[in-house]
Amino acid sequence: MNTAINNSIHITSDDIADYDSRYRAKLINSLSGFKSANLIGTIDEDLVTNLAIVSSVFHLGANPPLMGMIIRPDTVPRDTLANIRSNGSYTINHVNSAIYQQAHQTSARYDASVSEFDETQLTPQFTPNVKAPYVAQSHLKFALEVRDIQWLAVNGTVMVIGEIMEIITPSDSIKADGYIDIEALDSVAISGLDGYHQTTRLNRLSYAKVATTPSALSIEGANLVE
């Protein structure tokens, strides 16, 4: 790898503008780093369920508990956005290695009348307080009520912000300090448009303070003996 690193290239904005659109999409989508792999579950007024993989879910705040995601109106999750607008509720379901191929398949352009649950053999799961389907096969999932939908003038994408109303996960995946061991739950990460990855933990690190160096924590969040 050292040889490669000594052969770095500098790509300019002119180069980017000149690329073929598919090449550019794959390159630029690789730049942000590893992305979360989540299935967004919704339901329409005719009770047709919908499922769409989204790699742009991001943490916005813990109090109140808020999550953001970016939807591109010109690509597949159109039904997702329409359902969130009409219904107000949606679920976010971690993709794990047992279902990543089915999750990827939800990005095909199915008609609004077709449920991606049926097409991909994923199982809708409902709880009493949520008007949207969870994915039964997901090991960490949560429901949200929409709080804001913003059209972003820079490129016409849409940011959806929701508040977390319910969380479902195995109780022993939540560690003593609140950290959830999503690696043990087999959640996967995405690179670019189509790369799926499992993970191996390097460490949890202690809260950073001036004039110290971070030390490794136990999985429960406790300081380890030096």
Next chain:
Amino acid sequence: MNTAINNSIHITSDDIADYDSRYRAKLINSLSGFKSANLIGTIDEDLVTNLAIVSSVFHLGANPPLMGMIIRPDTVPRDTLANIRSNGSYTINHVNSAIYQQAHQTSARYDASVSEFDETQLTPQFTPNVKAPYVAQSHLKFALEVRDIQWLAVNGTVMVIGEIMEIITPSDSIKADGYIDIEALDSVAISGLDGYHQTTRLNRLSYAKVATTPSALSIEGANLVE
């Protein structure tokens, strides 16, 4: 793990509101899934360099090439936001496993007059066209010009949107179709507030189409022989 999965708990919004604030922060920060690990490089009017780890960088679009990130004005990257406002330029640098502890340490509350580069022994690197420092030790890095800064009314966080002006990476990390092999570059992923992970690729998958199932691609993006 099956036992655990059969012991799922349902956490309600009342439960979340009742948690201790640190427990809630660690729990909610774990929900979005794996996050990108990036160092944001900036410089102020007195030429003091600044470096801050951010886990909320997200892809916004490829044409024009746009990237978003969330900054919490009440936490450490205040200098980052001030520098982006005054200067207009910033860099995003992938964190790899050789520097993840130094990257984490940039989240300590250093004074604005102190450079996190100096404090963490990371090396600033400049190119002729960019008014912000890169991290020399990062294997994939790019420079942006700010296009929009939005205050989000839902919780007072700030979204910064930038356009990518330059990309630096080893030439052989860019595959035939534009995909960048960020796993080979040793980029890490973050879970929660303090978990760092390396990755192992499951597969690249073909573009999803109705009535087919996704197939594995080579790392170069070519269809494999069935």
